[in-house]
Amino acid sequence: MxxxxxxxxxxxxxxxxxxxxxxxxxxxxxxxxxxxxxxxxxxxxxxxxxxxxxxxxxxxxxxxxxxxxxxxxxxxxxxxxxxxxxxxxxxxxxxxxxxxxxxxxxxxxxxxxxxxxNVPGEPATVWPLTHHVEHARRLGAAQGAVGAGEDIPWLSQGFLRDYTSAQTTGRALLDDDAAWRHPLIRRHFPPGLREDMVRLHHDREWFLTVMESLPRALSHLDQWPANVVSDRSGAGVLLDWAFTGDGALGEDLGNYLPDCVLDLFVPAADLPGLAKAAYDAYLHGLRESGWRGDERLVRLGVCASAVKYDWLTALMLARADQEPVAYGGEGTVPAELRYRERGLTLAFLAEWAAEARTLAPLLGFPEAPSGR
Known part of the structure; x- marks a missing residue:
């Protein structure tokens, strides 16, 4: 023992x-x-x-x-x-x-x-895409029906700001030409990604302010496939509630979708289609539960949550010479595979960030800072 x-x-x-x-x-x-x-x-x-x-x-x-x-x-x-x-x-x-x-x-x-x-069932790490979409619908219904828990004194507050601020590994490398010339980076980070990720980092405060100003929801804040299991009845069993607290409507979904790919549970090529289907399902769940707000605010919450991964680009630059370790430290992952899939995911997140910059002013938010 x-x-x-x-x-x-x-x-x-x-x-x-x-x-x-x-x-x-x-x-x-x-x-x-x-x-x-x-x-x-x-x-x-x-x-x-x-x-x-x-x-x-x-x-x-x-x-x-x-x-x-x-x-x-x-x-x-x-x-x-x-x-x-x-x-x-x-x-x-x-x-x-x-x-x-x-x-x-x-x-x-x-x-x-x-x-x-001990829940017997199928972990979301091996789910087909349709199961992820159904999870998104259920999440929308749940967050549309349940309040944000404002009066509970031990729920987390400011998770997105504080968590991302704590992840500082490799931050100086964002402006380091040599780091971006590393063969793994050159092979697997698409053209334009450097500019996009550097801008996301410099716009970080704007994104966080937007996320903190959106409609609130009780949020799990660590939704990813390794934390979800289908039980024998078909219900989704959500594990690891340690971060639970205040989040923006759409923030949990904005975390779940990229994490499907970042740890190699879903191919990056499937992410755009999955993200569209899951967003539509999440919105359907919200409406199903009686939520009647402006759908554009939900979309902004999902897209602006790209800032959660601001630190990941710097981390990938810092670890380009290390053998990639699987989650939990159990085994390794082929470097070419990890960098290819994460490079494509970061490019997808750059598209979310661009959509957020366009959408926010239409909803009364200040415009994002202009690019460098």
Whole structure:
């Protein structure tokens, strides 16, 4: 049994077997995040559960350190509050739910153990495109029907601004000619992408201000295929609610779609078609739930969310000489494949950014700064 997972009484309570009869299988997660001590699938007898241990004492980089501020995007207790309060169930009638909370334990060392339902089903990492589109429809219906949770004191605020500000690796390379001449970059970053991504970085404050001024929605803020599973009933089960809080309407979708490609779950060639179908489905879900706002505001929320990936170009420049590591540090990814797919995705995000610059003034926002 892993030391951080050592919880003999918890195993007996949840699985009803002695702890030495339980099998702990580590699950892929972001090992850099300071709030996550570990995640395991724990099996014993004919039962299984997922154990996630939350902490505030893990040593990590400043960008991923745990916070004691309930409004900070990486507040270490937030996910426990989401489950215990019932907030994780608010989208359930629209076809999106969270795993059931089986047991909540405040440990003597100060950590918090969440014992969650082990959901059998198909992960969104292998879904056909139609399933992603249906998830978008359900998300629209859920966010159109449920309020933004303004009165809940531990929901994150300012996620987009604070998260992107913390990701600084390689930022100086955006203006470095040598970095852009790297063979991987020259082969896989389309013509004009440098100008587009440098402009996105210089327009960052404008984009963030637009996103912060749009209609609000309760947002998961970490929606990507590795965090979604189809259960046996067909419902989408959404995992990892640690960032949950205030977001712009359309922001979750604007995160989900690029992430389908950035970690190689969907080919970049399919992104334009998927994005159109998913946006139409999201809007249909909003209307289905009774939302009657200006559709252009939703479109602006999706397109302006391109700023979430402002830091990614710099990171790709900085890591061009490193062997690409898969999510969670498990294995590697062919460099040519990663840079080709991410280059195409960044070019797609540049198109979103351009659309946002055109659309925003039509809705009363100031014009974006002119290009350099």
């Amino acid at each position: 892993p030391e951080v997972a050592a919880a003999h009484a918890e195993v007996r309570e949840v699985l009803q077997v002695p702890a030495d009869k339980a099998v702990f299988e580590p699950l892929t997660h972001n090992p850099s995040n300071g709030v996550t001590a570990g995640v395991w699938r724990v099996s014993g007898g004919d039962r299984s559960a997922v154990l996630k241990v939350l902490t505030r004492t893990k040593e990590t980089s400043a960008a991923w350190s745990a916070s004691n501020d309930p409004r900070h995007w990486n507040f270490w207790r937030r996910e426990a509050y989401v489950y215990r309060s019932g907030l994780a169930r608010v989208w359930q009638r629209h076809g999106i739910r969270a795993p059931r909370l089986l047991e909540y334990v405040e440990r003597p060392d100060g950590d918090v153990a969440l014992w969650l339902e």
